[in-house]
Amino acid sequence: xxxxxxxxxxxxxxxxxxxxxxxxxxxxxxxxxxxxxxxxxxxxxxxxxxxxxxxxxxxxxxxxxxxxxxxxxxxxxxxxxxxxxxxxxxxxxxxxxxxxxxxxxxxxxxxxxxxxx
Amino acid sequence: xxxxxxxxxxxxxxxxxxxxxxxxxxxxxxxxxxxxxxxxxxxxxxxxxxxxxxxxxxxxxxxxxxxxxxxxxxxxxxxxxxxxxxxxxxxxxxxxxxxxxxxxxxxxxxxxxx
Numbered sequence: 001x002x003x004x005x006x007x008x009x010x011x012x013x014x015x016x017x018x019x020x021x022x023x024x025x026x027x028x029x030x031x032x033x034x035x036x037x038x039x040x041x042x043x044x045x046x047x048x049x050x051x052x053x054x055x056x057x058x059x060x061x062x063x064x065x066x067x068x069x070x071x072x073x074x075x076x077x078x079x080x081x082x083x084x085x086x087x088x089x090x091x092x093x094x095x096x097x098x099x100x101x102x103x104x105x106x107x108x109x110x111x112x113x114x115x116x117x
Numbered sequence: 118x119x120x121x122x123x124x125x126x127x128x129x130x131x132x133x134x135x136x137x138x139x140x141x142x143x144x145x146x147x148x149x150x151x152x153x154x155x156x157x158x159x160x161x162x163x164x165x166x167x168x169x170x171x172x173x174x175x176x177x178x179x180x181x182x183x184x185x186x187x188x189x190x191x192x193x194x195x196x197x198x199x200x201x202x203x204x205x206x207x208x209x210x211x212x213x214x215x216x217x218x219x220x221x222x223x224x225x226x227x228x229x230x231x
Contacts, residue, residue: 032216043121043207043222044160051217089159093215103216104150104175109159 002027006090006108013080013115021075021111023064023090031092032103033057033066033073038087038110047075047088080115087112119144121223123208129229130198138193138226140208148211149191150175150220151183153204160207166191167214198230 007022025033032051036044048057053068062077073090087110093103121142130136142149150165152175162175166185180202182194191210195202206226211218 043224044209044220045222046219049219095216096214103214104162104165105160105215105220106162107152107160109157 002031002092002094002106004090004092004106004108006088006111008109008111009087010112010114013113015082015115015117016079017115019075019077019080019084019113021088021090021113023073023075023108025071025073025090025092027071027092027094029095030068031094033064034091034093034105035062035064035073035075036089036091036107038089040086044089080113082115082117085113085115119221121208121210121221123206123223123226125226126224127227129231131231132199133197136195136198136228138195138206138208138228140191140193140223141189142191142208142210142221143189144210144212144221145188146210146212146221147188148214148218148220149185150209150215151181151191151193152207152209153177154207154225155204163193163206198228200230202228203230204228 003026034049035047037047038044048059050057050066056065090108091105151163152160161177164183166172208223209220211220
């Protein structure tokens with residue numbers, strides 16, 4: 001079945017460092033891809049998404065590009081801040097059902113990021 | 118304010134004592150889902166619902182029940198909880214399925230079964 005693999009954490013960086021969190025997926029067809037973020041004590045929030053190959057999702061300085069050839073969706077940020085400390089989840093959703101819109105989310109295991117001042 | 122609410126936020130119970138975790142959304146979303154989050158396992162889907170009276174199993178449905186009698190509510194029922202159901206539970210909703218739509222998550226319910 002479909003699955004998502006992301007790099008294990010925790011990842012500890014200094015403020016203003018460059019961030020990469022690797023994510024690869026296995027899926028039949030061409031799923032939509034997402035990054036969700038979970039701040040301490042909260043539920044998950046959508047960070048960015050890409051629904052087709054070569055799309056780039058971006059938000060709050062974070063970026064990820066849907067690479068069909070390498071089945072990857074790596075998360076990057078050029079300069080992290082202490083406020084970026086959180087758990088980051090890569091996820092995919094297959095395209096099924098009416099209009100292909102009725103997929104479910106399949107999550108990776110999450111990567112905890114800690115940013116030190 | 119658009120939101121997904123869950124109650125209770127924290128619950129400690131004993132094996133075999135039936136419990137219900139409520140979930141409600143005020144965004145008129147068709148799709149709702151329950152997940153459990155466990156260390157090292159990420160989030161796994163328990164049940165989901167595409168619309169009123171339409172529910173289906175996710176990846177880990179054993180030991181859980183759900184119902185969707187109204188669009189806004191999607192309670193999770195544990196008929197006979199066991200210690201392996203100790204977990205952090207999240208309810209989520211979206212306009213349709215997850216393929217193109219942001220899922221909005223509730224704040225979570227931390228359940229401990231003794």
